[in-house]
Amino acid sequence: MRCTISDIARIAKVSKATVSRVINNKSEGVSPETAQRIREIIEELGYRPNSLARSIANSRAKMLGLVIPDITNPFFPNLVRGIEDYANSCGYTVFLCNTDNNPEKEEQYLLSLIDKRVDGIILVSTTSQSCTLEQLNKYNIPFVLVDRPLTNEYIDLGVYANNYKGVYTAVEYLIGCGHRDIAFLGGTRKVITTTERFEGYRDALRDANIPLDKSLVKFGDYSIASGIAMMEKLIEEKAGFTAVMAGNDLIAIGAVKALRHHRIKVPDQCEIIGFDGIELTEIFDPAISTVVQPIYEIAIESAKLLIGKINGEITSSRKIIVEPTLVLRATTRNNKTQE
Amino acid sequence: MRCTISDIARIAKVSKATVSRVINNKSEGVSPETAQRIREIIEELGYRPNSLARSIANSRAKMLGLVIPDITNPFFPNLVRGIEDYANSCGYTVFLCNTDNNPEKEEQYLLSLIDKRVDGIILVSTTSQSCTLEQLNKYNIPFVLVDRPLTNEYIDLGVYANNYKGVYTAVEYLIGCGHRDIAFLGGTRKVITTTERFEGYRDALRDANIPLDKSLVKFGDYSIASGIAMMEKLIEEKAGFTAVMAGNDLIAIGAVKALRHHRIKVPDQCEIIGFDGIELTEIFDPAISTVVQPIYEIAIESAKLLIGKINGEITSSRKIIVEPTLVLRATTRNNKTQE
DNA sequence: ATTGTAAGAGTAACCGGTTTCGTTCAATAA
DNA sequence: TTATTGAACGAAACCGGTTACTCTTACAAT
Numbered sequence: 001m002r003c004t005i006s007d008i009a010r011i012a013k014v015s016k017a018t019v020s021r022v023i024n025n026k027s028e029g030v031s032p033e034t035a036q037r038i039r040e041i042i043e044e045l046g047y048r049p050n051s052l053a054r055s056i057a058n059s060r061a062k063m064l065g066l067v068i069p070d071i072t073n074p075f076f077p078n079l080v081r082g083i084e085d086y087a088n089s090c091g092y093t094v095f096l097c098n099t100d101n102n103p104e105k106e107e108q109y110l111l112s113l114i115d116k117r118v119d120g121i122i123l124v125s126t127t128s129q130s131c132t133l134e135q136l137n138k139y140n141i142p143f144v145l146v147d148r149p150l151t152n153e154y155i156d157l158g159v160y161a162n163n164y165k166g167v168y169t170a171v172e173y174l175i176g177c178g179h180r181d182i183a184f185l186g187g188t189r190k191v192i193t194t195t196e197r198f199e200g201y202r203d204a205l206r207d208a209n210i211p212l213d214k215s216l217v218k219f220g221d222y223s224i225a226s227g228i229a230m231m232e233k234l235i236e237e238k239a240g241f242t243a244v245m246a247g248n249d250l251i252a253i254g255a256v257k258a259l260r261h262h263r264i265k266v267p268d269q270c271e272i273i274g275f276d277g278i279e280l281t282e283i284f285d286p287a288i289s290t291v292v293q294p295i296y297e298i299a300i301e302s303a304k305l306l307i308g309k310i311n312g313e314i315t316s317s318r319k320i321i322v323e324p325t326l327v328l329r330a331t332t333r334n335n336k337t338q339e
Numbered sequence: 340m341r342c343t344i345s346d347i348a349r350i351a352k353v354s355k356a357t358v359s360r361v362i363n364n365k366s367e368g369v370s371p372e373t374a375q376r377i378r379e380i381i382e383e384l385g386y387r388p389n390s391l392a393r394s395i396a397n398s399r400a401k402m403l404g405l406v407i408p409d410i411t412n413p414f415f416p417n418l419v420r421g422i423e424d425y426a427n428s429c430g431y432t433v434f435l436c437n438t439d440n441n442p443e444k445e446e447q448y449l450l451s452l453i454d455k456r457v458d459g460i461i462l463v464s465t466t467s468q469s470c471t472l473e474q475l476n477k478y479n480i481p482f483v484l485v486d487r488p489l490t491n492e493y494i495d496l497g498v499y500a501n502n503y504k505g506v507y508t509a510v511e512y513l514i515g516c517g518h519r520d521i522a523f524l525g526g527t528r529k530v531i532t533t534t535e536r537f538e539g540y541r542d543a544l545r546d547a548n549i550p551l552d553k554s555l556v557k558f559g560d561y562s563i564a565s566g567i568a569m570m571e572k573l574i575e576e577k578a579g580f581t582a583v584m585a586g587n588d589l590i591a592i593g594a595v596k597a598l599r600h601h602r603i604k605v606p607d608q609c610e611i612i613g614f615d616g617i618e619l620t621e622i623f624d625p626a627i628s629t630v631v632q633p634i635y636e637i638a639i640e641s642a643k644l645l646i647g648k649i650n651g652e653i654t655s656s657r658k659i660i661v662e663p664t665l666v667l668r669a670t671t672r673n674n675k676t677q678e
Numbered sequence: 679a680t681t682g683t684a685a686g687a688g689t690a691a692c693c694g695g696t697t698t699c700g701t702t703c704a705a706t707a708a
Numbered sequence: 709t710t711a712t713t714g715a716a717c718g719a720a721a722c723c724g725g726t727t728a729c730t731c732t733t734a735c736a737a738t
Contacts, residue, residue, distance in 0.1 A: 002477075002478050002479060004723090004724055004725080005724060005725060005726095006724075006725095014687075014688085015687065015688045015689075016688095016724090016725075016726090017687075017688065017689080017690095017726080017727075018686085018687060018688080019725095020725070020726060020727080021687090021726095021727095023725090024726085028685080028686090029685075029686060029687070030685095030686070030687080031685080031686060031687090034686080034687085046474060046477060048450065048453055048454050048474075048478070049454065049724085049725070050395065050454065050456055050723090050724055050725065051451075051454040051455050051456075051725095052391050052394050052395050052400060052455060052456055052723095052724080052725090053395050053693090053723075053724035053725035053726090054724080054725055054726075055391050055693095055725090056389065056391050056392050056395060056693050056694060056695085056723095056724085056725080057692080057693055057724080057725045057726045057727085058693080058725090058726065058727090059693070059694095061391060070420070071410065071416045071419050071420055071423075072416045072417060072420050074413075074416075076416075077410045077411045077413075077415075077416055078411060080410050080435070081409070081410055081411050081437060084410075084435065084436075084437055085437075093434050093436075093451060093455070094434070094435060095432055095433070095434060095435075096419070096423065096433060096434075096435040097423075097432075098420060098423055098424075111387065112390075112432060114387055115387050115388065115389065115390040116390050116391060116432070117389055117390075117391055135385060135387075138341075138385060139341055139387070140341065224622060253622065257624070260624075280619070280622070283563060283592065283619070283623070284622070284623065284624070285596070285599075285623070285624055343693090343694055343695080344694060344695060344696095345694075345695095353717075353718085354717065354718045354719075355694090355695075355696090355718090356696080356697075356698095356717070356718065356719080356720095357716085357717060357718080358695095359695070359696055359697080360696095360717090362695090363696085367715085367716090368715075368716060368717065369715095369716070369717080370715080370716060370717090373716080373717085388694080388695070389693090389694050389695065390695095391693095391694080391695090392693075392694035392695035392696090392723090393694080393695055393696075394695090394723095395693095395694085395695080395723050395724060395725085396694080396695045396696045396697085396722080396723055397695090397696060397697090397723080398723070398724095
């Protein structure tokens with residue numbers, strides 16, 4: 001049966017305090033013999049301290065919350081893995097929450113995490129302004145934002161990719177290849193990263209003195225289906241373009257599929273660059289050229305930040321911007337990686 | 340600041356018991372006016388009950404453990420999603436644990452879940468016999484096994500795909516198409532599902548009076564790289580085969596890549612069928628014909644089983660076998676789905 | 679022999695809730 | 709008017725741990 005510290009104490013004929021000391025390896029105050037005896041009893045009975053009880057006693061749960069839109073989105077498994085790995089190595093376990101980009105679900109999950117008194121939260125937020133964050137602040141729960149910045153006064157820890165520069169570099173590359181008619185297929189306008197990426201595109205064109213052609217710019221959402229739809233529309237509208245900057249890899253894949261469906265050769269007739277660098281881009285045939293975010297590194301960095309904050313090692317506000325890398329593969333003609 | 344039930348009680352000039360009654364909507368014993376007043380104070384102070392404390396008070400954590408090999412493996416996100424969705428709808432949150440197929444990690448995670456006194460565990464196990472399960476049993480923590488059966492006396496709840504029949508049907512289909520030289524590219528022999536799938540292959544050949552050609556059978560692991568390696572070997576050995584049954588979809592994709600690399604046309608010169616039905620099979624070009632496991636359904640079913648057991652609605656042993664479906668796509672010639 | 683000190687261990691309060699049981703008091707029945 | 713009843717609520721024990729504080733006792737120092 002389930003046994004408690006009292007059971008162990010009773011059997012060992014000592015007090016709960018002594019057993020507790022042994023459990024926590026506080027050697028002071030316990031003779032080696034007593035400690036040994038208690039340890040043997042613990043071993044024999046297979047006793048495991050109730051970590052919930054410990055958590056409430058010393059108000060440290062050793063648990064983290066991880067709130068993301070959807071684990072089914074190929075961008076996130078690696079992020080989750082990285083965070084889980086690092087957290088685990090520090091003795092934390094992590095709660096996974098999928099919000100489906102639904103602000104209500106996000107709110108509900110955050111509250112649930114507050115209720116559990118998690119030590120910290122890593123959040124890829126859907127909403128651009130969550131009032132629950134106020135609550136987090138009130139309950140003194142540290143959190144770090146990943147991928148998507150929020151416009152909120154409480155934010156002080158974050159890890160973001162340099163979306164602007166990533167797209168800027170990619171578009172600059174395309175321009176350098178001689179393209180002037182470059183389409184932009186963006187994701188949902190609801191998230192700020194979409195805007196950042198678009199601005200990278202816009203400014204790269206501007207800096208090359210290429211006027212922005214609005215008919216070459218589409219927005220949808222970050223899915224293959226949307227990529228197909230946007231590209232279909234582009235083709236239908238007979239837009240003249242020779243290259244495409246996609247808002248993410250899924251859109252890029254969708255675009256490739258649509259182009260192929262219309263017998264437009266990639267990269268011969270149209271070069272395409274994606275964004276994110278999910279594994280799929282390597283697997284897909286043709287392998288997608290893309291702006292790679294170091295997802296695992298972002299994950300580790302954010303977990304490190306959070307746990308640093310929890311441990312009081314980080315007190316100031318801190319934003320980490322990671323630089324993405326342009327990786328050229330089979331959807332661009334010159335298949336070598338940029339510096 | 341963080342406030343507790345005592346704070347609320349003090350401010351409302353009632354006892355903790357009364358506040359507790361209000362929190363739990365136990366209308367008996369509290370006048371509507373008092374309840375209302377307390378609710379207002381709770382609202383105003385943004386008080387949230389500490390669910391850890393509640394958990395230990397009524398020894399129900401409302402938490403589930405989910406132990407899988409690797410969320411990065413495209414098979415698992417959907418499983419995780421399904422389980423999380425169902426659990427969440429029942430008021431449970433879930434801990435995610437990645438074991439990397441490492442028995443030690445699995446052990447460690449299971450212990451950690453025991454320590455947290457989760458109400459139940461869903462386990463895709465690495466080891467074929469885990470002694471920690473004994474511990475689970477001892478602590479009376481219900482668990483359900485998914486995907487991989489264990490040879491252990493404590494197992495009584497499980498959800499598995501009919502691997503044998505899935506492969507049998509697929510191979511039978513290939514034979515029906517006239518193939519006699521069908522290769523089998525299996526995953527790691529460490530998991531029982533590999534054997535089950537192989538046996539489906541073996542028996543389908545046997546029942547068609549086709550002798551088993553050992554040179555057409557390879558084992559590796561469940562990855563694209565392994566699929567490529569096995570296929571390369573097959574080609575190198577100049578094995579004469581006209582169709583391939585892959586141990587899973589990643590192997591199938593690897594095989595397709597290798598074949599394509601050798602300018603062997605799929606499906607014209609070689610038909611291929613995968614297993615699992617991960618999303619990638621639809622995205623990949625050519626779309627992979629595969630034996631689809633209803634992953635989301637498996638997830639829901641296993642969560643349902645677990646929560647049923649937790650609630651005492653399920654008392655007997657129960658194994659659910661889900662039947663996979665053969666879905667024909669672009670790696671087989673006759674692109675229509677079998678019944 | 680007396681005092682001082684520190685190691686070993688126990689007592690009890692505490693963490694933040696739930697729940698049983700008992701008390702108070704007003705409304706109703708006799 | 710008195711007994712009965714039940715609604716409203718409080719006191720206190722409990723869940724399973726941690727920890728500040730106190731008490732013994734043995735041993736060294738004076």
